[in-house]
Amino acid sequence: MELQIEQVSKTYGSKSALNGVSLKLKPGVVGLLGPNGAGKSTLMRMLATIEQPTTGKITWNGVDIARQPQILRQELGYLPQDFGVYPNLTPLEFLDYMAAMKGLSAKTARTRINELLEILNLSHDRKRLLGGFSGGMRQRVGIAQSLLNDPSLLIVDEPTVGLDPGERIRFRNLLSSLSAERIVILSTHIVTDVESIAPTIAIMAKGRLVTYAEPENLIQSVEEKVWNCIIPAAALQDMQEKYTLSSAIQRSDGIHARIVSDLRPMPNATLLPSSLEDAYLYRVSSLGATP
Amino acid sequence: MSSALSVYFHLIKTNLIKQMRSYSFLLVIGISVFAGYACVPDASAGYEIFYIGGVRGIYNSAWLGGMAAMLTTMLLWLFGFFMLRSQISEDERLKVGPLIAAAPVRNLRYIVSKAAANFVVLLVIEAVLLLAFMAMQLLRGEDVQLQVGDYLAPLLYITVPSLFLLASLTVLFDVFPGFKGLLGNLLFFCLWIFASVLSIAAPNHWWDMFGISSILKGMAQGAAEHYPALSSLENSGSFGYYPVEGQIPTFDWQGVVWDQQLIFIRLVWIAAGSAIIVASSLLFRRFNSSGAAVSLHKLVISAQEQPLAGSSLPATGLNGPLKLSPAVKAKGLRWPGLLRSELKIMLKGLSLWWFLAAAALIAGCLFIPAEYLPSLLPFVMIWPIGVWSQMGMRDKHYFTRGLIASSCSPFAKWWTEWLAGVLIALLISSGAIIRFMLEAQGQAVWAWGAGILFVPTLALTLGTLSGSKKLFEVVYMLWWYLGPLNHIPELDFLGISEASPELYLGMTGLLIVISVIAQFFRTGNLSIRRGSSL
Incomplete structure (x- = not known):
């Protein structure tokens, strides 16, 4: 099982959305991080066979998915960032429709739909119309449809937007439990x-693509580059303009600014242990992008 | 500029920009320019579009100004309405509704701005057509003296009040409970037919909603004065495609004398339009769906959520790998399953009464006496219009395109939807077809069969191209009204008056090609089966 992205670019008219991205993915969870407008959703849509690259190639187990998208669709589960449902259908009916789209037999579809509704805590609402569902519940219906065909490749695009903190944690646990063998x-x-x-x-x-690495290596790469500076409130804007600011907390002695920088930003700055967020900010800002 | 006027200006400007950047607006502008060319044929072109006993006025400013006012009023009332009728619903569908509802803008101001923007859009279309007519006057050269006043007077006295009334109706039909969908479209279509008949045949100007009877009668009277043989046709005339042999006799017509009563009547219709706008603002619920009748649209944006059992993902039970039954996948596409699902989703939400009426139509075609059958047949193929109009637009309307496109070949989905539409046409026609077969009317079966293929293909193609129900609904209603119901032979896709199955099979093929090309440009891929591509 291998997904390979080779020098993929995408342009819309004269605007370049994606520029020479290459990646080789094996089973497990891959986190794709980036600020808004980084090209993540464009890449996701191409991986989901909805769009085709302008140049470059995406292969699934060696097969070019632009030429033969159906091969990947058989094994694909996709949860887009923003999706709708048919409001006059129940979850049962909607998932039944999606199962037919995914080519599942009626018997298999019914069994898996029941199991997924149970797992996703929707079985009590299976006969209610989707139009009355909350954002979180609709998101779970989206998750259910993405898992209907037991996908080998599961793509989830900004899945936690609109979920409350508790639900976000539970969603992450669900993704963890799905990561084996896909x-x-x-x-x-x-x-x-x-x-x-x-x-x-x-x-x-x-x-x-700025970097593709394990979190430990990323964190290690910014060791001795994360500083704590105590500054007056008036100096905050100046610091923001000069350095990459990871966080700023108001305290009685001034603002404790967490700064990611190769050089010590102030004589009295002290080193802090680095985090993944620091590494992310460092990498993104090094390209001149706004994190 | 006072603050209220400034607010109005910005609201109207934004709505106007939104409209003018749409493809439908550009399409209408293109059609207007073409209409300007086609409606002013050369004297030897062999056709005319306004029939008053086979003669016409010289192409001077008065004649063309009057023609422009009549044509745009009648046509814009239909196509303009369907183009602009959902501006408020669109705010709801695009989820801007809650933002507007929470803003301090008053209902009246919001509704007035919507109506005003629609009115300005209609005026822009009218202006384009008027310019096209002016250019045609110079091009045809029968009278090269451009009298701008002769163009502006009908615009001011006829078109402006008429389009203002239309703009008010676009907002009324968008806020009146139950009028947002197909019912409202059907009602408006009936209103348009009724108003058209009244304009041509009304005993006095008071009933003339369009205001065109004064021009129509003036032109007919002018013709009768110059050609006394036409005096029996006084006050009548009709629009359409009329083939003419040889040169068309012409006469000089200097326009309508605008008297005070005529102007007063037009002011009354403006007042009626204003009253409709005020009534619409009272009916406007500020995107609040609570307490209203449940409709598909309201369900989409419903913020009033009842207590639901599964309020969140389960906290436990997902710590290990997720265990589910194996997913048995078909090797190729599972057509029967796809078709069954497509049919279910198309018929979902229809009431028992719909099915009972459909059954009555089928039975009626089987058992009704032969002399009444031709009157019943057209209604068989208008009944499922609401089912067919969903075709091709559902994914865009409900934002499910991403889910569907990543699950199934768009080409396979298209054919499944097409097949489902054809099956519904076949089912509703079953009574008629069985009867034709029992009576050994092979030609009727052949012609009706072509209609069965043509209608869903038209629905799917227009739905795919426009992403909306409206285009199919307006085109199909007009086509059905002129063809099967009023027996214009070339438009009778069911062959009730005169069969042309080859024409409609050809058009079906053409529509399929157009739709497939549109799909290709949208997705860039049309592969249908494992390992194949198209």
């Missing part, structure tokens, strides 16, 4: 979403 691509701009579950992380910015 490739899971989790696209997000929230670092904590990938930190706990993704053994490898790809960072994108400005349509490019």
